Amino acid sequence: MTNAFYSQFAGNAIKTSVLSVEVLRDALLPNLLGDDSSGILYWAGKDLARQFPVASNEDLVTFFEQCGWGHLIVEKEANDLITYELTGEPVARRSYAIKKPDFMLETGFLAEQVSARFNCVGEAKITFQNKMRLRIAVTIDHNQPLLGHDPATPIEIVHPETEIQPDADDTPANTDA
Template sequence: MTNAFYSQFAGNAAKSSVLSVEILRDALLPNLLGDDSSGILYWAGKDLARKFPVDSDADLVTFFDQAGWGHLVVTSTSNDLLTYELNGEPVARRNAAIKNPDYMLETGFLAEQAAQRFNCVSEAKLTATKRLKIEMAVTVDHKQPLTNHDPATPIDIVRPDVDPDASEN
């Protein structure tokens, strides 16, 4: 179900309404969740990562773009620390329109993607919030393997069709 759901909507990502997403994300959810909003969104991001596992950093970048979360850049990787930058129009727009936009959904998503990829406990945190970019770090604890872990099959990332003749013009 998850792969079919993703495939159906990823191809139409550019046509989706930004307004509908922002109304839900930044107007409705904070009111419903109250003071617990950040924590719940972090765990919601982890849950989404379990439903939409990706196979590689390139797929992770594509998924973030398609989800409308912004452009994800892998800034560094080591055995136990992954760092990311989230930038682009969605980040600039949210930061300009909302006093304190919450990026814990994305942070939780990154934490769980790392946990699934490395089969061990992983936690993520925001390390910097700037006007045009968000920086996040994921700590991977190889000393704490996941128990009863049955990794999900990664989704098949939908890639936009690229017209080879279009680049020649």
């Protein structure tokens, strides 16, 4: 069901209203969850990552764009630490519109994606945040393997089709002269 759900909406040319998503995320959820909002959103992000596992960093970047979470960049990758940077219009919009925007959903999502990829515990935290970007560091604990972990089949990412514009040399010549 998860792959079909994702494919149906990711390939849809009609985009969801930004207002509807922001009202749910930044108005309703914080009021419902209260002081526990950040922690619950972190675990919700981990749950979403289990529902929507991706196969590669490229797919992860595409998924973030499609979710409207922003532009994700793998800044640095080492044996026990992966650092991501999240930028773009969604980050700036939320940062300027909301006094203290919460990016824990994205943080939890990255923690779980890394855990699944390395089959061990991964935890993430925001290490830098300003109005235009944030940095998320995911620590990988290779000494804590995931027990009973059955890796899920990655979803098949729908990559946006790009229109190919014909070169000026490819345009048919007018032969009616």
